Amino acid sequence: MASLIRKLEQFARLSPVDQVLLNRASTERVRHFGPRVDIVREGEKPKDVHLILSGWAYRYKQLEDGRRQIVAFFLPGDICDVNVFILREMDHSIGTVTAVSIADLSREFFDKVAAGHPRIVTAFWWETLVNAAIQREWTMSLGQRTALERMAHLLCEIWLRLRAAGLTQGDSCDFPLTQGDLADATGLSKVHVNRTLQELRAGGLIVLKGKTLVVPNLERLMHAGLFNPNYLHMDHEGRQLDAAATPTDAAVG
Amino acid sequence: MASLIRKLEQFARLSPVDQVLLNRASTERVRHFGPRVDIVREGEKPKDVHLILSGWAYRYKQLEDGRRQIVAFFLPGDICDVNVFILREMDHSIGTVTAVSIADLSREFFDKVAAGHPRIVTAFWWETLVNAAIQREWTMSLGQRTALERMAHLLCEIWLRLRAAGLTQGDSCDFPLTQGDLADATGLSKVHVNRTLQELRAGGLIVLKGKTLVVPNLERLMHAGLFNPNYLHMDHEGRQLDAAATPTDAAVG
DNA sequence: TGTGCAAGGTAACATACGTAATTGAAGTCG
DNA sequence: CGACTTCAATTACGTATGTTACCTTGCACA
Numbered sequence: 001m002a003s004l005i006r007k008l009e010q011f012a013r014l015s016p017v018d019q020v021l022l023n024r025a026s027t028e029r030v031r032h033f034g035p036r037v038d039i040v041r042e043g044e045k046p047k048d049v050h051l052i053l054s055g056w057a058y059r060y061k062q063l064e065d066g067r068r069q070i071v072a073f074f075l076p077g078d079i080c081d082v083n084v085f086i087l088r089e090m091d092h093s094i095g096t097v098t099a100v101s102i103a104d105l106s107r108e109f110f111d112k113v114a115a116g117h118p119r120i121v122t123a124f125w126w127e128t129l130v131n132a133a134i135q136r137e138w139t140m141s142l143g144q145r146t147a148l149e150r151m152a153h154l155l156c157e158i159w160l161r162l163r164a165a166g167l168t169q170g171d172s173c174d175f176p177l178t179q180g181d182l183a184d185a186t187g188l189s190k191v192h193v194n195r196t197l198q199e200l201r202a203g204g205l206i207v208l209k210g211k212t213l214v215v216p217n218l219e220r221l222m223h224a225g226l227f228n229p230n231y232l233h234m235d236h237e238g239r240q241l242d243a244a245a246t247p248t249d250a251a252v253g
Numbered sequence: 254m255a256s257l258i259r260k261l262e263q264f265a266r267l268s269p270v271d272q273v274l275l276n277r278a279s280t281e282r283v284r285h286f287g288p289r290v291d292i293v294r295e296g297e298k299p300k301d302v303h304l305i306l307s308g309w310a311y312r313y314k315q316l317e318d319g320r321r322q323i324v325a326f327f328l329p330g331d332i333c334d335v336n337v338f339i340l341r342e343m344d345h346s347i348g349t350v351t352a353v354s355i356a357d358l359s360r361e362f363f364d365k366v367a368a369g370h371p372r373i374v375t376a377f378w379w380e381t382l383v384n385a386a387i388q389r390e391w392t393m394s395l396g397q398r399t400a401l402e403r404m405a406h407l408l409c410e411i412w413l414r415l416r417a418a419g420l421t422q423g424d425s426c427d428f429p430l431t432q433g434d435l436a437d438a439t440g441l442s443k444v445h446v447n448r449t450l451q452e453l454r455a456g457g458l459i460v461l462k463g464k465t466l467v468v469p470n471l472e473r474l475m476h477a478g479l480f481n482p483n484y485l486h487m488d489h490e491g492r493q494l495d496a497a498a499t500p501t502d503a504a505v506g
Numbered sequence: 507t508g509t510g511c512a513a514g515g516t517a518a519c520a521t522a523c524g525t526a527a528t529t530g531a532a533g534t535c536g
Numbered sequence: 537c538g539a540c541t542t543c544a545a546t547t548a549c550g551t552a553t554g555t556t557a558c559c560t561t562g563c564a565c566a
C-alpha cells in the first residue's frame with residue numbers, strides 16, 4: 001500500500017521483505033464502503049485492525065442525547081489502532097466521509113510482524129505514538145484554542161498529513177468534509193464553523209469551495225492556528241519531511 | 254511495584270517470572286521529586302519511560318502566550334508512555350502535583366520484555382490502548398460536555414482509576430489537585446471551576462474539602478457526568494473490576 | 507504562634523459562542 | 537427535468553462561561 005509505506009518510510013527504513021509483507025497484507029482482505037456509512041460500531045468486538053487504503057473516515061463518539069464528537073480523522077495510509085483486538089469491545093465508532101477501501105489486518109499478521117520484522121514493529125510504534133500525540137493536541141485545541149485558532153490548527157494538521165501521504169497538489173487538496181463534520185470535530189456549532197471559515201477566507205488564509213481546499217500560505221495558516229508541527233514527529237534521525245536533509249543512513253530498530 | 258502489577262493483573266495474568274522482572278525494573282533506578290516540579294520538559298529527548306511509583310503528576314502542553322492544558326493525569330502504577338524513546342523529542346511536559354517517586358524504564362527493559370515476556374507485552378498494549386481511549390474521552394468531554402458534566406466526568410475517571418490502583422478508602426480518597434489544576438484540565442476558568450464544584454456539592458454529588466474527596470454515591474456522579482466506564486476497559490475475558498465474576502482461567506497473549 | 511502566601515470563594519460585568527429559523531445553491535435521484 | 541435533500545450562508549437573539557477584582561481561609565514556615 002503506497003501511502004502506508006510512504007508514511008512509515010518517513011520514519012523507519014523498511015527492507016524489501018518488510019515491504020512485500022506490508023503489500024501482501026494490504027491486498028489480501030480488502031473491503032469497500034460507500035460514503036457516510038459506519039465501518040465499525042461502538043460495542044462491537046474488534047476482530048481486525050483496519051488500514052485505510054483510500055478515502056476519508058473518522059472516529060467518533062456519541063452521547064445518549066445525540067451530541068457527537070469526532071475524535072480523529074483517518075486518511076489513506078492510516079491504521080486505525082494497532083493491536084486493538086486485544087480489547088473486549090470498541091468504545092467508539094468509525095464512519096466514512098467519502099467512499100473508502102480498507103484492508104483488514106489480522107492478529108496473525110501482527111504476530112508475524114512482532115516475530116520477525118523489527119523495522120515494522122518500530123514503525124508501528126511510531127504510528128501509535130504519533131496518533132496519541134495528535135489526540136493530545138486535539139485536547140489542547142478544544143481546551144485552550146479559540147474557534148479561529150482551532151479551525152486553523154485542524155486544517156494545518158490535515159494538510160500536513162495529506163502532504164505526507166502524497167495527497168496534495170501544489171497548494172491545494174481534496175477536502176470532502178462538510179461544515180457539520182468540522183463542527184463535530186472542533187466542538188463548535190455549525191453556525192460558528194461557518195463564521196470562522198468566513199473569517200479565515202477574509203484573511204486570505206484559505207480558499208475553500210466545493211470539495212477543494214487551497215492553502216495559499218501555509219506559514220500564515222500555521223501562525224493563525226498557533227500550530228507547532230513537532231507533535232506530528234515527522235522527522236527522525238535527521239530525516240526531514242520535505243527538506244533534503246542530511247542523508248544519515250540510520251538503522252532503526 | 255504493587256499498583257502496577259495490580260493494575261496489569263486486572264487484564265493479563267502475569268507469571269511469577271513476569272512479576273519478578275517488573276519488580277526488579279521498578280526498584281532499580283528510582284528517582285524522587287518534590288511537588289509542583291517538572292519531571293520532563295517539552296523539547297527534551299526521551300531517554301527512558303517513567304513508571305509512577307507514588308504521587309500524582311500530569312502531562313501538559315503550553316502555548317507561547319502561557320495558556321496551558323493538562324492533557325492527562327498520572328496516578329501510581331501508571332506508565333508515562335510505553336516506548337516513547339522511539340521519538341526524537343518530547344512534544345509536551347510532565348509535572349508533579351505532589352511529591353513523586355518514579356522508576357526509569359530503559360529501552361533494554363522493553364527489549365527484554367518483547368523478547369521473552371508475551372504476557373507483559375499484552376498488558377502493556379492494554380495500558381497503551383486504554384491511555385489512548387482516555388485521551389479520546391477527554392476530547393469528547395472538552396468538545397461536547399457542559400462544565401458540570403465535564404467536571405463530574407473527570408472526577409469519576411480519577412475515582413475509578415484510583416480505586417483500581419487500590420488508593421480509595423471506602424467512599425473517600427486523597428485529592429491533591431487544586432481548582433487551578435482542574436481548570437487547566439477541563440479547559441474552564443478557575444472561577445467557573447469553583448462555581449461548578451459548588452454546584453456538585455449542592456447536589457450532594459461530592460464532598461471536597463482540604464485535600465480529600467468523598468463520593469457518597471458514585472452512580473449519581475456518573476450519571477451527572479454522562480459517564481460510561483466502557484472506555485477504561487477495566488474488564489477482560491469475563492473478569493470484572495470488583496464484581497466476583499466468572500472465574501474464567503483465560504490465558505491471554 | 508504569628509505572618510505571609512497560595513488556594514478557595516464571591517460578585518459584577520463582558521463576550522465568544524450557541525440556538526433557532528430562514529433562504530439560497532448545489533447535487534442527486536427517480 | 538423537476539423534486540428532494542443536503543449543504544452553505546446569514547440574521548437576531550440567548551446564554552454558558554470568561555474576566556477582573558477583591559476578600560477570606562488555611563496552612564507552611566519563621
